[in-house]
Amino acid sequence: MKTKRFIVNSLCHVLLAILSVIWVLPIFYVILTSFRKEGGSYKSYIWPKGFTLDNYANLFKPTSQIDFVRWFTNTLVIALISTLISAFFVLCVSYCMSRLRFKMRKPFMNVALILGMFPGFMSMIAVYYILKGLGFLETGTLKQIALIMVYSGGAGLGFYMAKGFFDTIPKSIDEAAYIDGASKWDTFIHVTIPMSKPIITYTLLTAFMGPWVDYIFAKVIMGQDTKYYTIAIGLWTMLEKEYVEYFYTQFYAGCVLISIPIAILFLLTQKCYVEGVTGAVKG
Amino acid sequence: MAADGKGKKVTKTGRPSDSSVLEALQRGNAITRLSFFVFGLGNLVNKQIVRGLVFLAIEVLYIYYMVTFGATSLVNLTTLGVKEQGQVYNEALGIYEYTLGDNSMLFLLYGVITVSITLAFLFAACMSMKSAYCTQLRRERGMKVPGFMDDMRSVREENLHTAMLALPILGILVFTIIPLVFMILIAFTSYDHEHQPPGNLFTWVGLDNFKTMLMQGSKLAATFWPVLGWTLIWAVCATFTCYILGLLLALLINRKGTRIKGFWRFMFVLSVAVPQFVSLLSMRTIFNANGPVNVLLRHMGVIGMTESVPFFTDPLLAKITIICINIWIGVPFTMLSTTGILQNIPAELYEAAKIDGASAPTIFRKITLPYMVFIMTPSLITSFTGNINNFNVIFLLSGGGPDTMDYYYAGKTDLLVTWLYRLTITQKDYNLGAVIGILVFVILATLALLTYRHTGSYKDEGAFQ
Numbered sequence: 001m002k003t004k005r006f007i008v009n010s011l012c013h014v015l016l017a018i019l020s021v022i023w024v025l026p027i028f029y030v031i032l033t034s035f036r037k038e039g040g041s042y043k044s045y046i047w048p049k050g051f052t053l054d055n056y057a058n059l060f061k062p063t064s065q066i067d068f069v070r071w072f073t074n075t076l077v078i079a080l081i082s083t084l085i086s087a088f089f090v091l092c093v094s095y096c097m098s099r100l101r102f103k104m105r106k107p108f109m110n111v112a113l114i115l116g117m118f119p120g121f122m123s124m125i126a127v128y129y130i131l132k133g134l135g136f137l138e139t140g141t142l143k144q145i146a147l148i149m150v151y152s153g154g155a156g157l158g159f160y161m162a163k164g165f166f167d168t169i170p171k172s173i174d175e176a177a178y179i180d181g182a183s184k185w186d187t188f189i190h191v192t193i194p195m196s197k198p199i200i201t202y203t204l205l206t207a208f209m210g211p212w213v214d215y216i217f218a219k220v221i222m223g224q225d226t227k228y229y230t231i232a233i234g235l236w237t238m239l240e241k242e243y244v245e246y247f248y249t250q251f252y253a254g255c256v257l258i259s260i261p262i263a264i265l266f267l268l269t270q271k272c273y274v275e276g277v278t279g280a281v282k283g
Numbered sequence: 284m285a286a287d288g289k290g291k292k293v294t295k296t297g298r299p300s301d302s303s304v305l306e307a308l309q310r311g312n313a314i315t316r317l318s319f320f321v322f323g324l325g326n327l328v329n330k331q332i333v334r335g336l337v338f339l340a341i342e343v344l345y346i347y348y349m350v351t352f353g354a355t356s357l358v359n360l361t362t363l364g365v366k367e368q369g370q371v372y373n374e375a376l377g378i379y380e381y382t383l384g385d386n387s388m389l390f391l392l393y394g395v396i397t398v399s400i401t402l403a404f405l406f407a408a409c410m411s412m413k414s415a416y417c418t419q420l421r422r423e424r425g426m427k428v429p430g431f432m433d434d435m436r437s438v439r440e441e442n443l444h445t446a447m448l449a450l451p452i453l454g455i456l457v458f459t460i461i462p463l464v465f466m467i468l469i470a471f472t473s474y475d476h477e478h479q480p481p482g483n484l485f486t487w488v489g490l491d492n493f494k495t496m497l498m499q500g501s502k503l504a505a506t507f508w509p510v511l512g513w514t515l516i517w518a519v520c521a522t523f524t525c526y527i528l529g530l531l532l533a534l535l536i537n538r539k540g541t542r543i544k545g546f547w548r549f550m551f552v553l554s555v556a557v558p559q560f561v562s563l564l565s566m567r568t569i570f571n572a573n574g575p576v577n578v579l580l581r582h583m584g585v586i587g588m589t590e591s592v593p594f595f596t597d598p599l600l601a602k603i604t605i606i607c608i609n610i611w612i613g614v615p616f617t618m619l620s621t622t623g624i625l626q627n628i629p630a631e632l633y634e635a636a637k638i639d640g641a642s643a644p645t646i647f648r649k650i651t652l653p654y655m656v657f658i659m660t661p662s663l664i665t666s667f668t669g670n671i672n673n674f675n676v677i678f679l680l681s682g683g684g685p686d687t688m689d690y691y692y693a694g695k696t697d698l699l700v701t702w703l704y705r706l707t708i709t710q711k712d713y714n715l716g717a718v719i720g721i722l723v724f725v726i727l728a729t730l731a732l733l734t735y736r737h738t739g740s741y742k743d744e745g746a747f748q
Contacts, residue, residue, distance in 0.1 A: 009540040016535060020550035023611065027553060029575060030565050042573035044581075089451040100444045108448075115459055117727040119672050119700050122720035125707050126462030126469075129392060153458030156451030185439040185446075213558045216674065220708070232560050239564060248568075255561040263556035274623070 034252035041248040055253035065226055066247060068254055071234035074144065078230060079211040082148045086155030086207040091200065094159035095188055098166035099174065112157050121216055128220055137221070140228040147221050147230075151211055165199040166192065198275035205269040212262060231258055304409045307416035318415035319408050325415020329422060333431035338411045345404045353397045360394025363387040363472065364484045388480040391472070395465050399456070470717035476710060485714075492718045503715070506690040506702070511722075513602070514698045518670040521609050526663060528610060529617020530655060534647070536618070537625055548622070551615040559612065563679035566608050570594040595681045598695035605680055605696060612676070624658050625651070664734050668727050677701045699723050 029046075037050030059068040096102075097109060127150060131137055136146040169192060177187040193200070211218075215232045222228055226237065235254050238247040307315060318325040323338030345353075364385025373380045421428050429437070438446045470492055478485035495501045536547050554562065568574050577591040586592060594604045628651065636646050656663075677683060683697035683705065692710050693702045699719050707716035 005540065012535060012538065012541060016541070016547050019532070020547060023551050023554050023615070026562070026565060026569055026611070027557060029569060030561075042568075042571060042578075044573075044578055046575050046578055089454060092447040093451045096444045096447050100447075102444045113731075114728070115455075115463070117668070117731060118463055118724045119703060119720050121674070121700075122466050122703065122717070122723075123459060123462035125713060125716070126392075126465040127458060129388065129465075130457070130462060133389070133392060149454075150458060153454040156448075156455050157459065183439040184441075184443045188443075209558075213560055215560055215679070216704075235561070235564065239568070252565070255557075255565065259557045259561055262558045263553075266556045267552075270619070 030252050030255055033249055034256045036249050036252075039246065039249060041244045055249045056257070058250055059253055059257065065243070066234070066238060066250070067227070068231075068234065068250075068257075070227065071229050071231045074228060075211055075230040075232075078144060078148055078151070079208050082151035082211060083204055083207040085148070085152035086158075087200070087203045089152065089156040090159055090162055090203050090207075091193075091196075093156040094162035094166055095192065097159055098163045099171075099188075099192070100184070112159070115157060121220075124217060124220055131221070140225050143221055143225065143228055147211075147218060150217055150221065151214070152207075155207065162196075162199050162203055165196060169195055198272045202269060202272040205265055205272065209262060209265060209269070212258070304413050307412050311412065311416045312419060315412060315415040315419050319412040322407065322411040323414075325411075325418055329418045329428055331418060331428060331430065334414065334434060338407070338414070341404075341407050345400070345407075348400065349397075352393075353400065356390065356393040356397045359385070359390040360397070362390075363486050364390050364480075367484055368482055384481060385484060386480045387472075387478075387485045388474065391468060392465060395461060395468065399461055399464075466713075466717045466720060469713050470721055472714055474714045475712040479711060488714075492714050496715065496718050496722070502691045506693050507719075509690070510693055510697055510699055510702055513696070514671055517602075517606070517673075517698060518667055520606050521613065521670045521673070521676075522663060522667045524606065524610050525613030525617050525666075526659075529614045530621050530652075532614055533618045533621040533625055534651070537622065548618075551618055554611065555615040555619065559675060560679055562612060563608075563675060566611070567595075567680050570604060570608070572596070596685050598685055598687070601681050601685060601696050605676065608680060609676055620662070621655065621659070624655065628654050660734075664730070668730065671698070671723065671727065672700050673698065674700045674704065678704065 032046075032048065034055055035051045035053070036048035036055070037052040038048065062069060097105060128137075131146045131150075136142045136149075173191060173195075174187050177191050178184075182190070211230060213232060214230070215236060218230045219233050219236075222230075222233060226234075229237070231254075235251060235258070237243060238251040238254070244251075308319075314325050314328055318338075321339075322342040323335035326332075326335035326338065364387045366385045368384030369382045370379045371382050372378075418428055420426075471487060471489060472485050473488045473491075474485040477483070495503050496507050498504055532551070535541065536544055541547070570576055572591040572593070576594070577586075580586050580592060581588050581590070593600055595601050632650050632654075633646065636650060641649070677696060677698050678701050681694070681696045683694035683701045685696075686694045690697075692705055692712075697705070700723065703716045703719045703723075706712045706719065
């Protein structure tokens with residue numbers, strides 16, 4: 001009996017080891033290649049002949065086509081502003097849906113449900129033409145503003161998660177505030193918001209990560225304007241046929257650099273997600 | 284809508300602000316009814332100057348808009364332009380010059396915007412009448428008629444939802460609803476690569492696009508049905524492989540005998556933390572014809588030194604590769620979300636099963652799996668719909684390729700969404716793209732109606748409050 005259990009346990013550990021190697025190898029390869037000394041794209045061997053930090057250093061030396069630092073700041077600014085706007089929208093909408101009772105509440109939630117079923121970028125072309133019609137695609141800066149509006153404009157539809165969280169805050173807390181003479185707005189600002197730290201952090205972080213990983217909208221709006229690219233389209237550009245021979249290793253270096261902050265944010269989000277799902281008031 | 288049903292009976296004695304538009308029409312006096320046409324009349328008569336003026340200003344602005352621009356754009360919406368861009372010989376310069384024609388695309392866009400503004404105007408008309416009726420009621424009952432300052436104060440209290448929702452809804456209107464209506468309308472036009480404004484006009488064609496897309500015989504139909512088939516196969520495979528394998532992995536890590544659980548979890552979470560486009564793009568290079576996987580296979584002698592396995596160029600293999608890579612991406616996600624739920628399964632269930640002498644597979648089949656399916660059905664549905672629309676994985680890995688001549692500008696691994704992308708961005712067949720979008724919506728909506736409405740969370744929303 002004991003030996004049998006030992007064999008099963010060892011087998012399980014071996015299996016886990018094999019699986020985790022499969023899961024870690026690609027990441028390891030990315031890191032390995034980012035330090036590769038030889039330029040060029042694909043090699044007939046895997047282990048690099050030499051190691052260097054130049055790939056990282058070169059990322060900070062802008063060329064006319066590839067400007068990593070600039071893309072990074074572009075994305076950072078866009079992400080920060082759109083985060084604030086969309087988090088504000090999401091919190092407002094979800095609070096209204098959870099706490100206030102008014103005629104349009106159920107219809108609004110149903111419409112949100114229906115809108116969610118259309119493919120996201122079906123409306124992209126129309127958004128593009130609306131922005132063009134409003135003159136937002138004239139210069140690079142305006143394009144960036146347009147991108148911010150696109151990222152945060154429809155944010156109000158993603159209220160489900162935060163609404164679920166607000167639902168878990170007992171109504172009696174609100175009522176106590178009303179009795180003390182607080183208006184509904186005061187209650188929202190001074191009672192509900194301070195109790196909702198996990199969900200606010202979650203909303204902020206998810207909104208913040210959006211622009212870093214969005215490829216498609218950014219590409220359509222920015223077009224060929226490489227100077228104003230965000231990081232995702234920038235990295236994609238490095239893999240295009242005319243660049244891949246020169247920037248292959250730098251692409252990986254860029255990936256590593258981007259992954260580190262995003263990974264940290266992701267781990268933070270996970271923590272808040274768990275707290276957000278389990279509710280505000282702990283028993 | 285429960286509050287609504289009660290409202291109709293109660294308002295006779297209830298608060299004036301609860302009255303409905305219909306009631307205002309039935310019980311309102313002449314001035315109240317006139318407020319439908321002359322905005323703010325009822326408010327102005329009763330000395331609610333600011334509110335009345337705001338209403339009036341809305342009406343004046345709308346009329347100004349309609350006279351200068353709106354009326355023509357409504358007419359243009361029905362024709363989508365009649366004057367084609369032409370060439371006129373300029374004798375003085377001796378060259379051909381372009382004369383400005385109608386731009387169907389802009390006409391359609393302006394038409395949609397004008398219609399939305401008109402709807403908003405009608406809404407404002409109703410609001411004006413309701414507001415007048417509300418004041419009338421207050422007068423009749425001898426209550427204080429609220430002034431401007433009272434209105435401002437009510438925004439913090441009973442009208443808080445209007446203040447809080449105004450901006451988000453405006454955003455949703457401009458960036459989601461109007462574009463969507465515009466694209467839906469395009470599905471009924473001939474806006475394809477041969478009818479590109481400003482050079483050419485396009486016009487309404489009714490259901491023709493849907494017919495060519497769905498009817499047998501055309502090249503489009505010969506593309507649509509296989510692509511739809513692959514989309515569904517992909518969604519089913521992607522959802523269930525990730526789900527079941529992720530569940531098994533979570534079980535493997537959580538089983539009693541496994542040591543250093545945290546370490547194993549970390550190994551898998553690592554790949555989740557990497558941004559998806561980074562891992563997808565790296566995977567694309569890793570499985571490239573000259574990528575490291577092929578290099579490895581060559582060195583191992585599985586294939587010749589110049590050969591390569593066509594991971595993304597053979598139709599069948601490309602599909603398998605994509606599903607496998609998706610497993611690599613999706614399994615850690617499932618593992619993360621299932622771990623918590625697994626730990627919540629009541630331990631008594633397991634103990635009882637063990638006493639009855641059930642084997643490990645039986646326990647999994649009879650206890651773990653039903654429990655997990657019960658808890659996770661909603662998230663399974665969400666991930667299924669997410670996979671139908673999973674643009675990133677296909678686009679960044681294979682780009683829809685390998686291309687084939689049998690299809691209308693689609694590759695063998697194209698999903699409906701990536702095909703939509705190709706048709707609109709590269710091929711400029713906007714009408715066909717819109718048709719696909721609508722069809723995807725129909726598929727998802729049917730699916731949602733069948734499943735989502737039966738889940739408890741939809742029926743008993745806020746039941747515990």
